[in-house]
Amino acid sequence: MGSSNINPFKDQPSSFAKKFLPYTLLALLPVALLHLYLYPFFLSPTDQLSSNNRVIIPSPPLSQEERKKIDVRTSCDYRNGKWVPTKLGPLYNGTTCGTIKQGQNCMIFGRPDKDYLYWKWTPKECKLPRFDPRTFLKLLKNKHIAFVGDSLARNQLESLLCLVATASNPNLIYTDGEDNKFRKWNFPSHNITVSIYWSPFLVRGIEKTLEKNFNTLYLDSVDERWASDMDHIDILVLSVGHWYLHPAVYYYGDSVLGCHYCQNYTEIGFYDVFGKALNTTFQTVIERRSGSDPWPGSESEFGGSGISVVLTTFSPAHFEGEWDKFGACPKIKPYDESEKKLDGMDFDMRKVELEQVKFAKLKAEKFGNMRFEALDVTKLALLRPDGHPGPYMNPFPFANGIADRVPNDCVHWCLPGAIDTWNEILLDVMKRWKNKGS
Structure with a gap:
C-alpha cells in the first residue's frame, strides 16, 4: 500500500x-x-x-476637455475674491527695508493702528500663496525686471525690493534724476537686475510746470528714456494712469488732436488718449522685440531673449474730502465686496487697459517670443481704503494737535501694506508661466 x-x-x-x-x-x-x-x-x-526592442508609441493629442483642465491649472482669476483677516504679519517692516520712500513708511511716521497689515487677498477660485522671496530669486536668475511708469510703479517696485530683501540684499548700482526717478539694483546672489524708470505717460511727454500748468503728450512715439533699454529687459512691468487725469494737450505727429481741461483746443477727454498711448507702447515693444530669438522652452525659465510685458491696472484713490483736510481717507478696514462696486472712472480706466492688453496679445501671437499680461488689481485695490498713508505722509502729523491744513495721501500705499499683494500676484503669474511652459 x-x-x-x-x-x-x-x-x-x-x-x-x-x-x-x-x-x-x-x-x-x-x-x-x-x-x-x-x-x-x-x-x-x-x-x-x-528599450531598444520595443516600438515607441507617441502620446495621443490632448482632447479639448483636457486642455481646459490644464488652462485652469495655469491661470487664475485673481480679481474676484475678498480680503480676509490673517494672523500673519508682513515679511518686512519700516526699519528692515531701506528703499521705502519716506512718505509711504507709515510705521515710521507714526500711524497708530496696525490692522491694515493683517489682511490677505483670497481669490474665490484659486489660492494665492504668500510671497516667497527664494522662489522669486530662482525664477528671475540672470534676468532684468524693469518697472516703468509713475509714482505707483515706484510704489510697487519698492514693495518688491523689500519683499525680496528678506532673503537677499540688493545693491544699488545706478541712480539719476530728481527724487531718484531712475534707479537700478542688482541681487548679486542670483545676478538679478531690478530697475525703475520714471515715465508717467509711457509715451513721449513734457510734464507740466508752474509756468505751464498742463502736460504735453506725443501719442505716436514712445518715451525713449526707458524704451532705449528695451533690448536688455526680460520682464517689463508698466503702471500709469493718474497723470492722464491732469490737464494736457495731445499731439499725434505734427497735428494737435485736442486737449483735456485746457483752453484754445477742442476738449476730447482722456480715455481714448490713454488707449492710444498704451497702443503705441505695446506696438513699439512688438516691433522692437519681434525679431529676437523665440523662447527655446526648456533652456530657461522664461526663454531666450523674449520679453514679458505686464500692465498693472489702474489703482483707485480713496479721497472722501479735500486732500488737505483732516479725515480725507479715514477708513481703518477694507470694504466688503457688497459695500463698494467698481464703476465710474475706475471702471473705465481699467476697461481701456484690459482692451489694449487683449489687442497686444493678438498682435504678438504669431511671434512666439513675447507675452502680454494684465495684472488686474483695480477691484482688490478699490476695496482697501485703509491702505493709504493718509495724513502719515508726513511724520507724526498730530503731535501738536490737528492743524487747519492736514495734507493727505489717499493715492499711494503704505509699505508694508496692501500693495505687497500686487507682487504676490506678479510672482504667482510668473510661476504659472513656468508651469505652462513646462
Missing part, C-alpha cells in the same frame, strides 16, 4: 486536469493576445525611451 500522505497532484495529473486543461489554455489565448496588443501603453516613459 502506498503512503497515505502522498500528494496526488504532485506526481500525476488528475482526471479533472486532464479533461479541462486544453479548454483553459484556449480560453487564456485571447487574453494573452490582448495583453501583447496593449503592452506598450503600460510601459513607463523611461521604458519606452530606453
Whole structure:
C-alpha cells in the first residue's frame, strides 16, 4: 500500500486536469493576445525611451476637455475674491527695508493702528500663496525686471525690493534724476537686475510746470528714456494712469488732436488718449522685440531673449474730502465686496487697459517670443481704503494737535501694506508661466 500522505497532484495529473486543461489554455489565448496588443501603453516613459526592442508609441493629442483642465491649472482669476483677516504679519517692516520712500513708511511716521497689515487677498477660485522671496530669486536668475511708469510703479517696485530683501540684499548700482526717478539694483546672489524708470505717460511727454500748468503728450512715439533699454529687459512691468487725469494737450505727429481741461483746443477727454498711448507702447515693444530669438522652452525659465510685458491696472484713490483736510481717507478696514462696486472712472480706466492688453496679445501671437499680461488689481485695490498713508505722509502729523491744513495721501500705499499683494500676484503669474511652459 502506498503512503497515505502522498500528494496526488504532485506526481500525476488528475482526471479533472486532464479533461479541462486544453479548454483553459484556449480560453487564456485571447487574453494573452490582448495583453501583447496593449503592452506598450503600460510601459513607463523611461521604458519606452530606453528599450531598444520595443516600438515607441507617441502620446495621443490632448482632447479639448483636457486642455481646459490644464488652462485652469495655469491661470487664475485673481480679481474676484475678498480680503480676509490673517494672523500673519508682513515679511518686512519700516526699519528692515531701506528703499521705502519716506512718505509711504507709515510705521515710521507714526500711524497708530496696525490692522491694515493683517489682511490677505483670497481669490474665490484659486489660492494665492504668500510671497516667497527664494522662489522669486530662482525664477528671475540672470534676468532684468524693469518697472516703468509713475509714482505707483515706484510704489510697487519698492514693495518688491523689500519683499525680496528678506532673503537677499540688493545693491544699488545706478541712480539719476530728481527724487531718484531712475534707479537700478542688482541681487548679486542670483545676478538679478531690478530697475525703475520714471515715465508717467509711457509715451513721449513734457510734464507740466508752474509756468505751464498742463502736460504735453506725443501719442505716436514712445518715451525713449526707458524704451532705449528695451533690448536688455526680460520682464517689463508698466503702471500709469493718474497723470492722464491732469490737464494736457495731445499731439499725434505734427497735428494737435485736442486737449483735456485746457483752453484754445477742442476738449476730447482722456480715455481714448490713454488707449492710444498704451497702443503705441505695446506696438513699439512688438516691433522692437519681434525679431529676437523665440523662447527655446526648456533652456530657461522664461526663454531666450523674449520679453514679458505686464500692465498693472489702474489703482483707485480713496479721497472722501479735500486732500488737505483732516479725515480725507479715514477708513481703518477694507470694504466688503457688497459695500463698494467698481464703476465710474475706475471702471473705465481699467476697461481701456484690459482692451489694449487683449489687442497686444493678438498682435504678438504669431511671434512666439513675447507675452502680454494684465495684472488686474483695480477691484482688490478699490476695496482697501485703509491702505493709504493718509495724513502719515508726513511724520507724526498730530503731535501738536490737528492743524487747519492736514495734507493727505489717499493715492499711494503704505509699505508694508496692501500693495505687497500686487507682487504676490506678479510672482504667482510668473510661476504659472513656468508651469505652462513646462
